[in-house]
Amino acid sequence: MTLFIEQCLNGLQFGLLLFMLAAGLTLVFGIMDLVNLAHGSLYMLGAYFAATFSALTGSFVLGAILAMLATLLVGMVVEVVAMRRLYGRDHLDHVLGTFGLILFFNESVRLIWGPAGLALPLPGWLQQPISILGFQYSAYKFSIIVVSLIVAGGLYALVMRTRIGMLIRAGASNREMVGALGVNIKLLYTLVFGLGAALAGLAGLMQAPILTVQIGMGENILILAFVITVIGGIGSIRGALVAALLVGFIDTLGRSYLPDMLREVLSPAAASTLAPALSSMLIYLLMAIVLIVKPEGLFSAGQR
Amino acid sequence: MRNALMAAGAVVLLAAQPALAQQKSIKIGFVSTFSGPTAVIGNDMRNSFELALDHMGRKMGGIPVEVIYEDDAQKPDVGKQKTEKLIESDKVDFVTGYIWSNVLLASIKPVVDSKTFLISANAGPSQIAGELCSPYFFSTSWQNDQTPQAMGLYMNQKGVKSVFLIGPNYAAGKDMLAGVASTFKGKVVGQELTTWPSQLDFSAELAKAKASGAESIFVFYPGAAGVQFLNQYAASGLKGSVPLYTAFTIDELSLPLQKDNAIGVPGAQEWVNDLPNEQNKKFVADYRKKYTGLRPTYYGAQAYDAAQLINSAVVATKGNLSDKAAVQKAMEKADFKSLRGGFKFGNNHFPIQNFYLQDVVKDADGQLSLKTVATIVKDDQDRFHDKCPMK
Numbered sequence: 202m203t204l205f206i207e208q209c210l211n212g213l214q215f216g217l218l219l220f221m222l223a224a225g226l227t228l229v230f231g232i233m234d235l236v237n238l239a240h241g242s243l244y245m246l247g248a249y250f251a252a253t254f255s256a257l258t259g260s261f262v263l264g265a266i267l268a269m270l271a272t273l274l275v276g277m278v279v280e281v282v283a284m285r286r287l288y289g290r291d292h293l294d295h296v297l298g299t300f301g302l303i304l305f306f307n308e309s310v311r312l313i314w315g316p317a318g319l320a321l322p323l324p325g326w327l328q329q330p331i332s333i334l335g336f337q338y339s340a341y342k343f344s345i346i347v348v349s350l351i352v353a354g355g356l357y358a359l360v361m362r363t364r365i366g367m368l369i370r371a372g373a374s375n376r377e378m379v380g381a382l383g384v385n386i387k388l389l390y391t392l393v394f395g396l397g398a399a400l401a402g403l404a405g406l407m408q409a410p411i412l413t414v415q416i417g418m419g420e421n422i423l424i425l426a427f428v429i430t431v432i433g434g435i436g437s438i439r440g441a442l443v444a445a446l447l448v449g450f451i452d453t454l455g456r457s458y459l460p461d462m463l464r465e466v467l468s469p470a471a472a473s474t475l476a477p478a479l480s481s482m483l484i485y486l487l488m489a490i491v492l493i494v495k496p497e498g499l500f501s502a503g504q505r
Numbered sequence: 506m507r508n509a510l511m512a513a514g515a516v517v518l519l520a521a522q523p524a525l526a527q528q529k530s531i532k533i534g535f536v537s538t539f540s541g542p543t544a545v546i547g548n549d550m551r552n553s554f555e556l557a558l559d560h561m562g563r564k565m566g567g568i569p570v571e572v573i574y575e576d577d578a579q580k581p582d583v584g585k586q587k588t589e590k591l592i593e594s595d596k597v598d599f600v601t602g603y604i605w606s607n608v609l610l611a612s613i614k615p616v617v618d619s620k621t622f623l624i625s626a627n628a629g630p631s632q633i634a635g636e637l638c639s640p641y642f643f644s645t646s647w648q649n650d651q652t653p654q655a656m657g658l659y660m661n662q663k664g665v666k667s668v669f670l671i672g673p674n675y676a677a678g679k680d681m682l683a684g685v686a687s688t689f690k691g692k693v694v695g696q697e698l699t700t701w702p703s704q705l706d707f708s709a710e711l712a713k714a715k716a717s718g719a720e721s722i723f724v725f726y727p728g729a730a731g732v733q734f735l736n737q738y739a740a741s742g743l744k745g746s747v748p749l750y751t752a753f754t755i756d757e758l759s760l761p762l763q764k765d766n767a768i769g770v771p772g773a774q775e776w777v778n779d780l781p782n783e784q785n786k787k788f789v790a791d792y793r794k795k796y797t798g799l800r801p802t803y804y805g806a807q808a809y810d811a812a813q814l815i816n817s818a819v820v821a822t823k824g825n826l827s828d829k830a831a832v833q834k835a836m837e838k839a840d841f842k843s844l845r846g847g848f849k850f851g852n853n854h855f856p857i858q859n860f861y862l863q864d865v866v867k868d869a870d871g872q873l874s875l876k877t878v879a880t881i882v883k884d885d886q887d888r889f890h891d892k893c894p895m896k
Contacts, residue, residue: 204712316540317541330741417731457712
């Protein structure tokens, strides 16, 4: 039972982290109708900035805040310099343009920080295990859950309760009409893109101490973020949250229970070969099923 | 005048002919990882290989040495491509390096098919020790199973009753877990293989190990994954209740990042920086002098030995590398001063050697370093040599 609760916490933590990444992606996709493959690069930059700033300031929290601001800034600059050229064009042009940005960011990082990658060490108080519900759990993972929940709540309030949020929602439903009503859509786009970048940066810097800060770290996880965007419905924040949690739980629980279940029915050798392959496929199976049943995704942008 | 010039030209050409037949230089291809998070390992191997060449005056048997370094990016397909390039277009005399067993398994065929000698300076997959063994393959490291086998023996000595095994899902990971299970006398409660090299979050596996009730955990995670595993092991609260036993998880590259989390975690190894032989003392001292701020690892020591093995063959055959049988015979003698104090080759060209228990201690300058505690097993030969058809 403890194992199940602990794995659920792991799944929750992974899901919320994926939500940080997918939220920005789905906003940009839904509102600007822009396929942004370079979202993973912003995730990577968040991690590199955090490693650099926390080494400079000597404080993990301060480094994290500075890194988020820096990614926000980079995101806004990228929007103004590069993305504006891509609006209204074909999706294929978006893919081509943002893929170019991935190469640009990867090489820039190689030039600035070197090919080897960095480590983002945690402060001592986050390395100690804490006791929740009668068992020991990693304090850092727990703090990721807390921070992500706060950010998710803040994002919900921003999108549902503020004037900017109203414009964002309106933009996702009908862009032309929002522009026609005299809203400065350019500024809105820059803001939304910057927000998405900052969220990706936050995800990257929170994941950095668990994983390693390295070139190309965003590309693997970007695929997951796209899966979430598709499952949740393009442009829907709520859909992104539900889909991210689903993916997080399925990935973590699948990894921990599937091998045992397979061992019951198959020979140990076959099970140990099949289980890792199958558990990494589970989320794609989920996506396929969702696409068959609801091709628009769980929450399509209209009904948010 | 014209005739004279032509005659002179012909003489020059004639004079050049025998020089072409002889070796102008010894060409060595070196395939390792020089980009990504495990590039530190490749760099350490290159540093040690370069140091070995420095110690030889950058000549082997009086012939200058040329090394071509290639980056495999830790990917089998890239490693194979780079190896083929070294064989086909650079026409190297020897290929060495290879950190990763899956890269080596993908790359070995084009090398041995072209009758070029391959010296693995790290990877030692069981397949190559057994049925895939080749007269053109040599190892200056170990067969993958050997080191964890030694760890299993140590765990028996400590009276450990049960263990949970965790490792990466690729050729070496499978060998390592099979290795420890083959010598460990207690019960293997469970085993987890993780996606390699992308998975660095081990929370699900650690939670399962905790829930299994195993008395101990054995783990194999080289490079950056080892840092993450050890840190997450400490953060999960298992440290102190479920002791950890390792192979290739703590070394001089990962230790500065693992810091205090590595203290009290034993590992097995065939080379430790404090092995008390003259050549090793010189190696460690010169390495630290040449590459300030860095310390050599077992990866480097094995690469240094690979350079020495090649040198011994070139010297013994007086640079006549076209006589493959003679080169092979010379290498089989392992006639050089190994940094681990000497070893001999088994029938499958893998070393028969000692394995030591290493521990993390604070050294004289207050830095964490590795130290030999005991010899776990003497003159150990891998358990696949019977399957190799070479006698």
